Amino acid sequence: MMNGSRWIRGTLVILMVAGAIGCGRLGVAAFGSDQKKDAAPQVQVTTIRPARTNVNRTCSQPAFVAAFQETPLQAKISGYVEAPKVDIGDRVLKDQILAELRVPELVQELKQKESLVAQAQAERAKAESAVVAAEAAIASAKAKIEEAEATVEKAEGEFVRWKAQLDRDQQLVQDRTIQQKVVDETRNQFRAAAASRLEAAAKVKSAQANLGETEAKRVKAQADVAATLAKVAVATDDQARTQAMLDYSKIRAPFDGLVSQRNVDTGHFIPTGGTTKPLFVVVGIDTARVFLDVPEKDAISIKAGQRATVRVEALGSEEFQGTVTRFSWTLDPATRTMRTEIDVPNPDNKLRPGMYAYAHIVVEEHSDVLALPATAIIKQGDKTLCGCVVGGKVVRKPIKTGLGDSTLVEVVSGLTGDEEVISTNAASLSEGQRVQTAASKP
Secondary structure (H helix, E strand, O other): OHHHHHHHHHHHHHHHHHHHHHHHHHHHHHHHHHHHHHHOOOEEEEEEOOEEEEEEEEEEEEEEEEEEEEEEEOOOOOEEEOOOOOOOOOEEOOOOEEEEEEOHHHHHHHHHHHHHHHHHHHHHHHHHHHHHHHHHHHHHHHHHHHHHHHHHHHHHHHHHHHHHHHHHHHHHHHOOOOOHHHHHHHHHHHHHHHHHHHHHHHHHHHHHHHHHHHHHHHHHHHHHHHHHHHHHHHHHHHHHHHHHHHHOOEEEOOOOEEEEEEOOOOOOEEOOOOOOOOOEEEEEEEEEEEEEEEEHHHHOOOOOOOEEEEEEHHHOOEEEEEEEEEEOOOOEOOOOEEEEEEEEEOOOOOOOOOOEEEEEEEEEEEEEEEEEEHHHEEEEOOEEEEEEEEOOEEEEEEOEEEEEOOOEEEEEEOOOOOOOEEOOOHHHOOOOOEEEEEEEEO
16 A cells, blocks of 8 residues: 555656656747747848839730831733833832833824824814914905995095086086087086996995905804814823823832832733732831720720830830821720721831731820839728838838829829838738838939
């Protein structure tokens, strides 16, 4: 019995010692943990001071490059191709001949039209000469009328004179002052004067009739001139039409540009109306058109004259500056996008039609505003905050933001510009957490 009690006491003592030792170790472990927490290194952060700058909102969309102008050239008339004067890749000037068609029948037709014009002009000259002759004949007829009228006046005077003389002589015969022989002579003179008066009157009528005839000839000659003028006009127009058709045998460049296609060779027969493929395709390359489809949310903000930047991956992401020049205004109901065009100067001809590009259009811009990097903004529900370093600890400050993009965000209120704002990973830091500033930027 005594041995059993001693065994129990020994066991209890051992248990108490073990418990004491265990508690001692636990306490040491706990103490060591607290010590490590206090000694843990602070998180290093990069800070930036809010700066005043220009903040843009851009619309960025895939795009493609097209020629400013692209014209397929066809032949209006049929003919055989002479040797083409240009090939693909050649620079051409406006109205430069690219190729010429051989159309001998049109050449002969043009010569015939030229002969008809010359004939009509000769007939016109003849008719005009007839008018001149008629005018001269009219002047001569008028002179003859005046001469005949003068003869009438003279004959009338002789008639009056001899009538009076005959009356006196007849009275003198009755008074037996002169002989009957004298009266007979006077009567003969009177009769001659009367005949001369009638003859003069007849000459006046004849001259007047001649004047009427020459005036009629003048009217006819004038009508002939008008007819020949019309004939000349018809012949000239016909000649011009044939010349215009012959001019179609020369395929000309419609503007300054570059030949992108050539589908003809020497001797090819080109039927009327051209072939299924154009003879040449000329593109304008000094200015490039860049097309993109703007989504519905940005379509309402697109305006002509907005600045745009075009980046082309094939050129090492080189950027080109351009301007929005036109847009369709309506949206495609299938894609809810609006076709928009940017004109980009292309003096070095780096931009080529068909290139894939990415376009950025500045749809809104605020100048000289306080801004932060987008990576410094913290979203917490419906709140917007930023992390600031105050006394070596993180302080989250509520702010109100405005215009922004993936790079910069406008700060409307909440900051003065003197704060040290954590530029990145601010959302991973908790309020009051101690941090160490790695690089503070003014």
